[in-house]
Amino acid sequence: MATLNTAANFSDPDKRYFRAFSPGDDFYEALIDAHRELSDAQSALLNARLILLLANHIGDLNVVREALSIAREDV
Template sequence: MIDVQWRAAPAEPQPQHARLVTEPNLAQPDDVYESLLEMHRDLSDAQSQAANAQLILLLANHIGDTAVLRQAMALARAAVPPAVPGPQADAAVPIPVPA
């Protein structure tokens, strides 16, 4: 028996010129931030990481444009400061908030 996994085709083709929006684009940013905090309320660190991963995958699927996702990944990676050797190496990294 052959194991075949089907993947749904995107609903619409994405434009080749799509770009990542980095300017503030939320109608109610404070509400979104509060919702993110609420999503993590009463979760362990491991559960929070799992919730973040699930949210990332859901939003990536919603965006559906690989080029835009790669732009976002590159910017997110570049925003992370280099690791500092020592006991603080795994300390929480502050998340920059767009102005």
């Protein structure tokens, strides 16, 4: 059974990074750029679509359930 990887795990095979956190920074920048100039409703829709796309990519329902459980903690 797969378990959710909660450690930093971003990479870009086409880039060479000098700091371990840089790929995560690139992801955050891409996420913010995707939301730029969207209304709150459009931003919520983007998030929902992104979640469904990534959950489908993961494919393992046990991992998706674990991610949902962790995401819901302290909300």
